[in-house]
Amino acid sequence: MSMVEKVFLGSLLKADYLLQDTVVVPEQLESTRHKDLMRKMVELNRAGKSVDLISLTTLPDLDSYGGISYLSELLSFADLGKFEGMEKLILEQWKEREKRNILTVAAMNDWEIARIVTELDNINQLKMVDHTPIQQALSTIYEAPWEDQVIQNSVTTGIKKLDKVTGGFQNGEVTILAARPSMGKTDVMLHFAKMTGWAGCLPLVFSLEMPERLITSRLMASTGGFNRARMRDPKNLLDQSQKDKWSDVIGDLDATQIQIFDGAGQSIAEIRAKTRKMINQFPNRKPILFIDYLTLIQTCQIYGGNSHLQVSEISKSLKTMAKDFNCPVICLSQLNRSVESRADKRPMMSDIRESGSVEQDADVILFLFRESYYDKETNNHSLEIIISKNRNGPVGSINVNYNQNTGKIEDQKETSVTVA
Numbered sequence: 001m002s003m004v005e006k007v008f009l010g011s012l013l014k015a016d017y018l019l020q021d022t023v024v025v026p027e028q029l030e031s032t033r034h035k036d037l038m039r040k041m042v043e044l045n046r047a048g049k050s051v052d053l054i055s056l057t058t059l060p061d062l063d064s065y066g067g068i069s070y071l072s073e074l075l076s077f078a079d080l081g082k083f084e085g086m087e088k089l090i091l092e093q094w095k096e097r098e099k100r101n102i103l104t105v106a107a108m109n110d111w112e113i114a115r116i117v118t119e120l121d122n123i124n125q126l127k128m129v130d131h132t133p134i135q136q137a138l139s140t141i142y143e144a145p146w147e148d149q150v151i152q153n154s155v156t157t158g159i160k161k162l163d164k165v166t167g168g169f170q171n172g173e174v175t176i177l178a179a180r181p182s183m184g185k186t187d188v189m190l191h192f193a194k195m196t197g198w199a200g201c202l203p204l205v206f207s208l209e210m211p212e213r214l215i216t217s218r219l220m221a222s223t224g225g226f227n228r229a230r231m232r233d234p235k236n237l238l239d240q241s242q243k244d245k246w247s248d249v250i251g252d253l254d255a256t257q258i259q260i261f262d263g264a265g266q267s268i269a270e271i272r273a274k275t276r277k278m279i280n281q282f283p284n285r286k287p288i289l290f291i292d293y294l295t296l297i298q299t300c301q302i303y304g305g306n307s308h309l310q311v312s313e314i315s316k317s318l319k320t321m322a323k324d325f326n327c328p329v330i331c332l333s334q335l336n337r338s339v340e341s342r343a344d345k346r347p348m349m350s351d352i353r354e355s356g357s358v359e360q361d362a363d364v365i366l367f368l369f370r371e372s373y374y375d376k377e378t379n380n381h382s383l384e385i386i387i388s389k390n391r392n393g394p395v396g397s398i399n400v401n402y403n404q405n406t407g408k409i410e411d412q413k414e415t416s417v418t419v420a
Helices: 003-014 032-048 052-057 067-076 078-107 111-126 134-141 160-166 183-197 210-223 229-230 240-254 270-282 306-323 337-341 353-360
Strands: 173-179 201-207 258-261 284-290 329-334 364-369 383-390 396-403 410-411
Touching: 003 067, 032 052, 052 067, 078 111, 078 258, 111 364, 160 383, 160 396, 173 183, 173 306, 183 201, 183 210, 183 284, 183 410, 201 210, 201 270, 210 240, 210 258, 210 410, 229 270, 258 270, 270 284, 270 306, 284 306, 306 329, 306 353, 329 396
Parallel strands: 173 329, 173 364, 201 258, 201 284, 284 329
Antiparallel strands: 364 383, 383 396, 396 410
């Protein structure tokens, strides 16, 4: 029997929460015994029963699954670190078997080439789990008329005027935050991460460019109001009052529960796996994903260097991920240099690198603009957040106070929302 399937089933026995999450369905396993066993595990899991070695030994038809000795053997193969890899292999092997079946049937029935190509394509694009029995669908809404709807669909951005226009970050939606370098993208992202963390969410920061050390230092500076230049050597450069404040700032940031992943070249699959792990580790907090930044995400294929296709794959995957985890996803993006050559340097949709698919897939697109970046003489030191696309409401722009020395972002007192 396939070693891959043994590791897969052993891992399910060891950590039954994976049953809710796996993209593999029993029919995709090769061994009949393994199919039956996984069907049984899914059935027990749906009924709210725990699925482990002990609960399975009480089954009346235990022998049909190989008895206690075989189940113990499976458990010894468990390897949670390899679980995602095994899922992939099982699906690849299943697809190969399906393709061979199609070619056999096609040869017997003399299918036209076009039909064979379509059938093979369907396998490659198959959505793995799209079946919901009505019993399961109804059981989830059974108590609805008597229950308070506590599930919040949105979470604050930490900027009042932005909440007013966008309704906050929505579950299942993708927000793109785009700007030229040095406009304050990372500071705005970290502001969002802190504020959503303090509001009770679980901010997951995937930083593909900046190491954790720098992110932590920036969070400390903006929260404590410390000048960034002094953060290089806190012992010698911070004054006594700042040192006295240090542990309070650490306590405040600790409460955000921000999780930082700073590996370069992370792929969507890795981001998904890490998110899934965090959801199980913090079951009482809603995840919210921050990715810095879009074109640094690794794609499955190289696409012969065609960056347009790579960006399309990433932007579709971001949307799928937001829907699958039913949480907000905020992804940063660089802008083309074309901004620099215009008289009005406020960014537009076409300035997003390979913008077509991003524009289509994103639910909200925010641009950042600082007049003071281009005009050193100006008195206007605010940061303008331009809402260029907004699926739930109007577009327009708002201003916030931005302290470049500390990275701190604050609401402006006067009402400066211009809504188009």
